[in-house]
Amino acid sequence: xxxxxxxxxxxxxxxxxxxxxxxxxxxxxxxxxxxxxxxxxxxxxxxxxxxxxxxxxxxxxxxxxxxxxxxxxxxxxxxxxxxxxxxxxxxxxxxxxxxxxxxxxxxxxxxxxxxxxxxxxxxxxxxxxxxxxxxxxxxxxxxxxxxxxxxxxxxxxxxxxxxxxxxxxxxxxxxxxxxxxxxxxxxxxxxxxxxxxxxxxxxxxxxxxxxxxxxxxxxxxxxxxxxxxxxxxxxxx
Amino acid sequence: xxxxxxxxxxxxxxxxxxxxxxxxxxxxxxxxxxxxxxxxxxxxxxxxxxxxxxxxxxxxxxxxxxxxxxxxxxxxxxxxxxxxxxxxxxxxxxxxxxxxxxxxxxxxxxxxxxxxxxxxxxxxxxxxxxxxxxxxxxxxxxxxxxxxxxxxxxxxxxxxxxxxxxxxxxxxxxxxxxxxxxxxxxxxxxxxxxxxxxxxxxxxxxxxxxxxxxxxxxxxxxxxx
Amino acid sequence: xxxxxxxxxxxxxxxxxxxxxxxxxxxxxxxxxxxxxxxxxxxxxxxxxxxxxxxxxxxxxxxxxxxxxxxxxxxxxxxxxxxxxxxxxxxxxxxxxxxxxxxxxxxxxxxxxxxxxxxxxxxxxxxxxxxxxxxxxxxxxxxxxxxxxxxxxxxxxxxxxxxxxxxxxxxxxxxxxxxxxxxxxxxxxxxxxxxxxxxxxxxxxxxxxxxxxxx
Numbered sequence: 001x002x003x004x005x006x007x008x009x010x011x012x013x014x015x016x017x018x019x020x021x022x023x024x025x026x027x028x029x030x031x032x033x034x035x036x037x038x039x040x041x042x043x044x045x046x047x048x049x050x051x052x053x054x055x056x057x058x059x060x061x062x063x064x065x066x067x068x069x070x071x072x073x074x075x076x077x078x079x080x081x082x083x084x085x086x087x088x089x090x091x092x093x094x095x096x097x098x099x100x101x102x103x104x105x106x107x108x109x110x111x112x113x114x115x116x117x118x119x120x121x122x123x124x125x126x127x128x129x130x131x132x133x134x135x136x137x138x139x140x141x142x143x144x145x146x147x148x149x150x151x152x153x154x155x156x157x158x159x160x161x162x163x164x165x166x167x168x169x170x171x172x173x174x175x176x177x178x179x180x181x182x183x184x185x186x187x188x189x190x191x192x193x194x195x196x197x198x199x200x201x202x203x204x205x206x207x208x209x210x211x212x213x214x215x216x217x218x219x220x221x222x223x224x225x226x227x228x229x230x231x232x233x234x235x236x237x
Numbered sequence: 238x239x240x241x242x243x244x245x246x247x248x249x250x251x252x253x254x255x256x257x258x259x260x261x262x263x264x265x266x267x268x269x270x271x272x273x274x275x276x277x278x279x280x281x282x283x284x285x286x287x288x289x290x291x292x293x294x295x296x297x298x299x300x301x302x303x304x305x306x307x308x309x310x311x312x313x314x315x316x317x318x319x320x321x322x323x324x325x326x327x328x329x330x331x332x333x334x335x336x337x338x339x340x341x342x343x344x345x346x347x348x349x350x351x352x353x354x355x356x357x358x359x360x361x362x363x364x365x366x367x368x369x370x371x372x373x374x375x376x377x378x379x380x381x382x383x384x385x386x387x388x389x390x391x392x393x394x395x396x397x398x399x400x401x402x403x404x405x406x407x408x409x410x411x412x413x414x415x416x417x418x419x420x421x422x423x424x425x426x427x428x429x430x431x432x433x434x435x436x437x438x439x440x441x442x443x444x445x446x447x448x449x450x451x452x453x454x455x456x457x458x459x460x461x462x
Numbered sequence: 463x464x465x466x467x468x469x470x471x472x473x474x475x476x477x478x479x480x481x482x483x484x485x486x487x488x489x490x491x492x493x494x495x496x497x498x499x500x501x502x503x504x505x506x507x508x509x510x511x512x513x514x515x516x517x518x519x520x521x522x523x524x525x526x527x528x529x530x531x532x533x534x535x536x537x538x539x540x541x542x543x544x545x546x547x548x549x550x551x552x553x554x555x556x557x558x559x560x561x562x563x564x565x566x567x568x569x570x571x572x573x574x575x576x577x578x579x580x581x582x583x584x585x586x587x588x589x590x591x592x593x594x595x596x597x598x599x600x601x602x603x604x605x606x607x608x609x610x611x612x613x614x615x616x617x618x619x620x621x622x623x624x625x626x627x628x629x630x631x632x633x634x635x636x637x638x639x640x641x642x643x644x645x646x647x648x649x650x651x652x653x654x655x656x657x658x659x660x661x662x663x664x665x666x667x668x669x670x671x672x673x674x675x676x677x
Contacts, residue, residue: 015594016676053321055527076327085318091254103246104326106239130257139317385607392600398590405586406604409579410611413618420622436621444614451610455603458524461596 004029004154004185005050007061007068011209012045012054019045021209023059027202029153032176032186034196034217037206038233043189044083046206047158050187051081064154077105080147081156086139087146090132094123094142097131101146113149121145122171136163144175155179155186161195169195193226207232240332247336252343254313261344265306269352272298273359287360292422295356296415300382300408302348307341307386308403311394320395324460334387334456338449341383341390349375362426370425377441378418384448385410391459417441464667467660474653478504478646486646498556500646504654505549506574511658512542513581513609520605523598529673532598535605537665539584541658546578569623573615580608580615 005027012020019042027033037043048054050063052072060069064078088097095114102109118124121141131139140163147155155176161169176186177199190196197203197217203225204214212232220228255261276294280287287294314320323333353371357364364371386407393403417437424434431438482500489496519535522528553571554564565571584604591597 051325053324073327076325081325083318083321085321087319087322088317089250089254089313089319090316091257091313092250096250096253100246100250101322101326104243104323106243106328388603388607392587392603395596396587396590396600397592402587402590406583409576409583410607412576413611413614416618416622440614440618440621444611444618447610447614448607451603451607455524455606458599458603461599 002029002065003027003062004031005061005063005187007050007059007063009059010046010049010056010061011058012042012049013057018057018209020049020056023206023209023211025204025211025214027154027185027187029185030180030183031201032180032188032199033202033204034200035187035189035204035206036193036229037189037191039191041191041206041233042209043191043206044158047081047083047156047187047189051079051083051156052076053081064152077150078153079156080150080152080154081158082140082143082147082160083156083158086136086143088131088134088139088142091130093128093130094118094134095127097142098146098149102149105150107149117145117149120148121175137165137168140164140168144172148175148179153184155184157186157188159190160188161190161192173199193222193229197222197225205229205232240329243326243328243332244335244339247333248339251310251313251337251340255340255344261306261309262347265302265344265348266351268302268305269298269348269355272301272352273355277359284360288362291356291360291362292419292426295352295422296378296418298352299345299349299378300411300415302352303345303382303386304404304407306344306348307383307407308390308393308399310337310341310344310387311391315394320460330457330460331453333460334391334452337391338383338387338452341387342379345379345383345386346375349379367425367428370431371422373431373438374418374421374425374441377438377445378414380445381414381418381441381448382411384445384452388448388452388456388459391456413444414441417444464660464663467656467663471653471656471660474649474656478650478653481646481649486643487640492560495556495559498552500650502549502552502556503647504650505545505552507651508654508658509542509545509549509574509577510612511655512538512545513577513612515662516542516581516584516605517609520602520609523602524606529598532602533666533669533673534662535602536588536598537662537669539581539601539605540665541661543578543581543585545654545658546574546581549574550578567623569620572623573619576615576619577612580611584608 003026005025007026008024010020010023011018023046035043035046045054049056049068052063052068052075055069060067062068063075066074066078068075087101089100092100095111095118098114098117099109102114115124115127118127121144123138123141123145126134126138131142134142140160160172164172173195180186188196188200200217202214203217203220205212205228213228276298277287280290311320314323326333353364353375356362389403389406393399393406396402417440421434421437421441425431478500482497486497486500488494515538516535519531519538523531523535550571553574557566557571558564584601587604588597588601591600
């Protein structure tokens, strides 16, 4: 089994402002990684680079087994990203949204497949309603349905719990655990020590444009993690 | 095959959105009526003068409407970062360009027909006689405007001074299309055969083709975040 | 290298000036005014050279994503606009005594003016996009479209002015050019090309420095 993520020396600068200095990161298949870091640490930038939305200024590696720089098209077929945007068209219904994205990705878009995907995220009741009427939590679910439709091997989640209520958070965890159980890998970027940690196999901290810690979750208790986090982010300031 | 399906689904999605929001079309029709009145006020009620200037006014109005309408089609992609999603879809991005182009073409063709109809009614021009040749000219002109407009519209939708930059880029490039369509329309309205303006039609067709090819090939680079 | 180019260009321009005023004969009809041609024609040729370079560099950038190509495209675009402007101004000055007006919608003058506007838009675009990498990409697309559009603009404007029958070759009426005029033009053309290369290398060096300071 190839590694889900295996990148070295990623640097990304916007003009003169380097957001990521030197990021090395690896993630095995079937693992959930919680990527912690304060706001502005570059988590979103890193997620976007892994999703091939941004090109690194230098460095490289493999994502889902494919070369980050040379094979972005192949990576895109294997990776699902849930970022700040849900990629939901407000004037289309839930089902129409799925149909659009499935067709764009070259996946089967018959009514049966779409209904099944909507049922998996508990949206089959509102399949025919326009996304404009949805809460932000529902839009996230719809986004997740779109992602899972493509049967990705790696999920990149940027603050996945934002905008979800307690029930939604619990539900998301179940989905992620199920995904991991099938051999999928998850990278979850978050600035809070909230729920994400409980299902994480590994914890990494991004600060000052580098990964300053990457350890199995089991080897850390929460107190120690808080201490290390404070240390890492103070260093940065 | 996949290419055509993708292009089609983009068209389907945008037409559905437009039908539900009715944002662009209603505004553009209203804009066309406004233009008609403005031309009338600017040139006075002298019918002779208006008729002489008609082809120019028609296409000027058309291009002005295009400046408003063409830039808009990519704004819907900015909502919820759909733009990013399009970029991440595997495969040739030219399909997205073609789909968007088809949307813009239909939008602008509708505007052209309305504009033409209004001119016919208000200025008492007999359009029926020259309808067939006129529609060829409109087709060629609309493809020319929409093909560059789609490319530049995608580009400028990501730029701060969008409303400013879009016309600055589009208008000079569109000069050949404006010249060709105005000249051809003039001839057609005078009742001349299309063969008389064959060189203009060929030029328009060549321009359309060149713009289309450049658009399909370079769209990928415009879409990138 | 740059310095040598500069001296060569200066030398060439001096020689060109001498050829234009001393060696080439006075025009029988227009008189001395016609000598502005030795600036006018090399200017537009240099502008075309610059825009061709923009096209090549734009393609180069899109394929390789090397900032070097982008710097080249940007610099060539700027210089091209300057020389197009020079063409328009010299054309106007030439037009006043010969046609009796500063501006006329002559086919070549008009298409040059459109060229000017297209590439001014190209430069404006670069100024308006915040992200440098994105600006480079967009500019490359406009640079390519602008260049392939040149022949289309050329013919459309030509037919627009000549009303009827399209001419068969690029330039409709070319009067036979006498050998001495041709030689004077050639010297000036080479001098302008050298000047272009000098300005280009200067601008490239400056742009590199700008980027170093920003980084």
